[in-house]
Amino acid sequence: xxxxxxxxxxxxxxxxxxxxxxxxxxxxxxxxxxxxxxxxxxxxxxxxxxxxxxxxxxxxxxxxxxxxxxxxxxxxxxxxxxxxxxxxxxxxxxxxxxxxxxxxxxxxxxxxxxxxxxxxxxxxxxxxxxxxxxxxxxxxxxxxxxxxxxxxxxxxxxxxxxxxxxxxxxxxxxxxxxxxxxxxxxxxxxxxxxxxxxxxxxxxxxxxxxxxxxxxxxxxxxxxxxxxxxxxxxxxxxxxxxxxxxxxxxxxxxxxxxxxxxxxxxxxxxxxxxxxxxxxxxxxxxxxxxxxxxxxxxxxxxxxxxxxxxxxxxxxxxxxxxxxxxxxxxxxxxxxxxxxxxxxxxxxxxxxxxxxxxxxxxxxxxxxxxxxxxxxxxxxxxxxxxxxxxxxxxxxxxxxxxxxxxxxxxxxxxxxxxxxxxxxxxxxxxxxxxxxxxxxxxxxxxxxxxxx
Amino acid sequence: xxxxxxxxxxxxxxxxxxxxxxxxxxxxxxxxxxxxxxxxxxxxxxxxxxxxxxxxxxxxxxxxxxxxxxxxxxxxxxxxxxxxxxxxxxxxxxxxxxxxxxxxxxxxxxxxxxxxxxxxxxxxxxxxxxxxxxxxxxxxxxxxxxxxxxxxxxxxxxxxxxxxxxxxxxxxxxxxxxxxxxxxxxxxxxxxxxxxxxxxxxxxxxxxxxxxxxxxxxxxxxxxxxxxxxxxxxxxxxxxxxxxxxxxxxxxxxxxxxxxxxxxxxxxxxxxxxxxxxxxxxxxxxxxxxxxxxxxxxxxxxxxxxxxxxxxxxxxxxxxxxxxxxxxxxxxxxxxxxxxxxxxxxxxxxxxxxxxxxxxxxxxxxxxxxxxxxxxxxxxxxxxxxxxxxxxxxxxxxxxxxxxxxxxxxxxxxxxxxxxxxxxxxxxxxxxxxxxxxxxxxxxxxxxxxxx
Numbered sequence: 001x002x003x004x005x006x007x008x009x010x011x012x013x014x015x016x017x018x019x020x021x022x023x024x025x026x027x028x029x030x031x032x033x034x035x036x037x038x039x040x041x042x043x044x045x046x047x048x049x050x051x052x053x054x055x056x057x058x059x060x061x062x063x064x065x066x067x068x069x070x071x072x073x074x075x076x077x078x079x080x081x082x083x084x085x086x087x088x089x090x091x092x093x094x095x096x097x098x099x100x101x102x103x104x105x106x107x108x109x110x111x112x113x114x115x116x117x118x119x120x121x122x123x124x125x126x127x128x129x130x131x132x133x134x135x136x137x138x139x140x141x142x143x144x145x146x147x148x149x150x151x152x153x154x155x156x157x158x159x160x161x162x163x164x165x166x167x168x169x170x171x172x173x174x175x176x177x178x179x180x181x182x183x184x185x186x187x188x189x190x191x192x193x194x195x196x197x198x199x200x201x202x203x204x205x206x207x208x209x210x211x212x213x214x215x216x217x218x219x220x221x222x223x224x225x226x227x228x229x230x231x232x233x234x235x236x237x238x239x240x241x242x243x244x245x246x247x248x249x250x251x252x253x254x255x256x257x258x259x260x261x262x263x264x265x266x267x268x269x270x271x272x273x274x275x276x277x278x279x280x281x282x283x284x285x286x287x288x289x290x291x292x293x294x295x296x297x298x299x300x301x302x303x304x305x306x307x308x309x310x311x312x313x314x315x316x317x318x319x320x321x322x323x324x325x326x327x328x329x330x331x332x333x334x335x336x337x338x339x340x341x342x343x344x345x346x347x348x349x350x351x352x353x354x355x356x357x358x359x360x361x362x363x364x365x366x367x368x369x370x371x372x373x374x375x376x377x378x379x380x381x382x383x384x385x386x387x388x389x390x391x392x393x394x395x396x397x398x399x400x401x402x403x404x405x406x407x408x409x410x411x412x413x414x415x416x417x418x419x420x421x422x423x424x425x426x427x428x429x430x431x432x433x434x435x436x437x438x439x440x441x442x443x444x445x446x447x448x449x450x451x452x
Numbered sequence: 453x454x455x456x457x458x459x460x461x462x463x464x465x466x467x468x469x470x471x472x473x474x475x476x477x478x479x480x481x482x483x484x485x486x487x488x489x490x491x492x493x494x495x496x497x498x499x500x501x502x503x504x505x506x507x508x509x510x511x512x513x514x515x516x517x518x519x520x521x522x523x524x525x526x527x528x529x530x531x532x533x534x535x536x537x538x539x540x541x542x543x544x545x546x547x548x549x550x551x552x553x554x555x556x557x558x559x560x561x562x563x564x565x566x567x568x569x570x571x572x573x574x575x576x577x578x579x580x581x582x583x584x585x586x587x588x589x590x591x592x593x594x595x596x597x598x599x600x601x602x603x604x605x606x607x608x609x610x611x612x613x614x615x616x617x618x619x620x621x622x623x624x625x626x627x628x629x630x631x632x633x634x635x636x637x638x639x640x641x642x643x644x645x646x647x648x649x650x651x652x653x654x655x656x657x658x659x660x661x662x663x664x665x666x667x668x669x670x671x672x673x674x675x676x677x678x679x680x681x682x683x684x685x686x687x688x689x690x691x692x693x694x695x696x697x698x699x700x701x702x703x704x705x706x707x708x709x710x711x712x713x714x715x716x717x718x719x720x721x722x723x724x725x726x727x728x729x730x731x732x733x734x735x736x737x738x739x740x741x742x743x744x745x746x747x748x749x750x751x752x753x754x755x756x757x758x759x760x761x762x763x764x765x766x767x768x769x770x771x772x773x774x775x776x777x778x779x780x781x782x783x784x785x786x787x788x789x790x791x792x793x794x795x796x797x798x799x800x801x802x803x804x805x806x807x808x809x810x811x812x813x814x815x816x817x818x819x820x821x822x823x824x825x826x827x828x829x830x831x832x833x834x835x836x837x838x839x840x841x842x843x844x845x846x847x848x849x850x851x852x853x854x855x856x857x858x859x860x861x862x863x864x865x866x867x868x869x870x871x872x873x874x875x876x877x878x879x880x881x882x883x884x885x886x887x888x889x890x891x892x893x894x895x896x897x898x899x900x901x902x903x904x
Contacts, residue, residue, distance in 0.1 A: 075758025
């Protein structure tokens with residue numbers, strides 16, 4: 001069963017007339033994307049048809065052999081897998097079956113040090129993931145885990161336990177993999193990190209965790225079919241893009257994804273990168289400074305009813321909401337009947353926890369709609385691989401379309417380069433000496449306004 | 453050692469002249485807050501002087517007796533403790549020593565069901581926390597855990613294992629505690645959830661986890677002294693409030709708290725509730741509709757350099773940043789030297805992971821400052837109880853002052869009531885039948901724009 005996407009509550013914040021005025025523009029956009037795709041410029045669109053034989057073979061070969069899977073990756077090399085693991089295995093650490101997943105998407109030294117202390121290298125499989133092959137954080141973690149595995153499991157043990165996902169030809173990690181004779185998997189050309197969850201970046205560790213990778217791709221293919229129309233009102237990716245664009249033009253600069261299920265919360269974190277990094281741009285396609293970009297925010301129901309709902313309901317009308325819900329939870333339990341004389345708790349007894357949860361979800365949606373907040377309601381009848389594959393593909397295409405409407409390139413990320421180079425300067429990487437001096441000249445404080 | 457707060461990089465986004473123009477206003481505000489406090493209207497200010505004897509006795513009595521501590525609470529009854537546990541024990545589940553903490557701040561039925569299946573009731577201490585004593589989510593969880601403890605540990609075992617934190621006199625939970633003869637701790641009158649971390653709400657479970665609660669209060673007292681001046685430029689709480697207010701007036705509607713340490717990340721989630729629920733308001737103090745409220749966002753370094761930095765650097769200038777850093781991490785490890793011929797990795801060898809992490813933090817700060825983004829830099833020389841206590845008190849006072857500048861009441865949350873009542877209607881709570889009909893009349897969809 002596929003996901004349901006209901007844009008009904010985006011109206012009346014945006015009029016159907018305003019939406020329809022984009023119909024011609026979207027037909028042109030559709031033709032443009034078709035040409036670009038035919039020329040190989042949108043390879044993420046072709047991922048549903050990929051051959052997963054190699055990575056499934058690898059997963060079969062390694063099944064049951066390791067207690068732990070450590071993934072070394074950051075940003076697009078981590079967020080998709082984290083979302084997959086939460087949605088399709090479990091978001092709750094106490095319920096996780098082996099292999100246990102540890103994603104090192106930060107290099108907080110305490111995180112890395114304590115994890116090494118906690119794991120047995122002989123029981124640990126590692127997958128290092130970096131498209132470029134030279135991401136500083138990932139390569140530093142790789143060097144540490146390489147030494148740790150070799151020391152704890154021997155040189156042959158290291159080779160058995162280290163799987164490499166990187167560019168098929170370029171980059172330092174590719175050369176290291178050859179030198180160390182490691183098993184490798186290729187990130188397809190032209191697929192950027194935030195669009196890579198359905199490449200071996202996400203699929204290899206997913207397969208190692210027992211997730212149905214073909215189901216994911218079948219879901220993505222189904223959504224590709226559901227978003228193949230050039231007609232705005234028949235295409236949920238285009239319609240979502242136009243509605244968000246109208247929101248942007250009208251001053252709704254924040255896009256809240258509110259997940260009503262622990263399993264769906266990390267999907268919102270995946271979206272947070274996709275939306276921010278794709279649409280936050282200084283220059284438009286003509287090189288003019290535009291400085292656009294909505295800010296994505298992830299939120300969890302019912303938890304955030306007690307943290308953010310006050311702002312969402314009473315604060316400024318500067319947000320668009322996407323609410324994720326599930327049809328039925330895989331587990332439930334009754335609320336015991338007790339204290340009939342205490343009206344403030346007696347009504348709870350006899351309901352199940354799921355009934356309470358779903359009532360709160362529905363009531364919160366209604367309260368936001370009543371306030372006139374624009375809201376898209378997405379329902380997962382069941383949280384399975386097909387539904388999650390659909391979700392990924394829908395939002396990837398919506399993001400590309402939203403970038404087109406903003407007139408920017410949604411596939412690059414030029415703004416992260418400067419920080420990297422300044423850090424290289426501090427670390428003494430050859431060729432970046434001038435960056436160190438530049439950094440030291442940047443005033444990062446003013447004594448007059450400092451306390452402590 | 454106390455925290456350092458450096459507002460230097462908020463200039464030149466805001467001119468010192470504009471800041472100084474608020475000096476008189478803040479003196480008046482200071483006098484007003486002083487009067488309100490003297491009249492008992494700001495009881496959170498008096499928390500540093502509280503007697504912690506009772507809760508420390510309880511913690512001593514129970515020390516070493518339980519493998520697990522489950523906290524049933526949501527919003528302000530959960531976020532402070534989660535932040536304390538991450539900052540002062542560990543943010544990493546693999547490094548957690550007993551008692552292991554489980555905070556049920558969501559009622560996702562799968563979360564509750566799987567947790568019950570994973571824990572041994574005889575080995576589990578439970579602390580239920582709700583000020584009002586009738587929070588639906590918390591009371592539903594309470595009824596479930598009450599039954600589970602009684603079934604697994606007997607009636608006497610249940611009484612031993614259930615600690616109640618609620619209002620000293622009012623509410624259903626107080627009456628239940630009396631009827632069931634449970635140990636109780638009182639939330640002081642007038643301290644709302646988001647200001648309650650330094651009451652038994654946060655301090656009792658903290659003490660049970662071995663956290664230095666007196667150190668927290670000493671830190672809060674130190675910050676109370678550091679924020680006691682009526683002079684704007686001598687008071688970091690007032691200065692922060694004015695700078696954020698200038699940001700709000702100038703269209704910077706988003707407040708990003710970017711934590712550069714896993715230990716500090718949940719402090720940003722605590723802040724997210726404090727800032728959103730306090731300042732997101734429809735009416736000002738005169739009852740006029742104003743619909744104000746900045747949107748807080750939490751962010752983690754270096755992770756989000758690969759997710760949000762592109763937007764922060766190149767996107768619209770609609771954000772204010774607060775960067776949290778640590779002076780030194782409690783653990784570190786060297787990056788091995790390897791592959792001298794591969795320039796893209798060779799420069800890493802010989803550095804420690806902490807050096808890489810701190811270089812990235814500094815470079816990111818510099819890149820944002822170079823772009824003209826307003827930024828407050830907060831440094832924790834060591835992440836200890838004193839520093840965390842300082843941090844809480846600073847931001848609580850800053851939030852109250854920011855509310856005063858916006859002309860709203862920062863201590864209430866009228867907007868969350870409607871959703872609650874609609875949910876009561878759905879659940880058949882007596883007295884709320886009309887709410888059910890109301891909910892069903894709210895259009896939460898439009899068939900023409902629905903896909904699936």
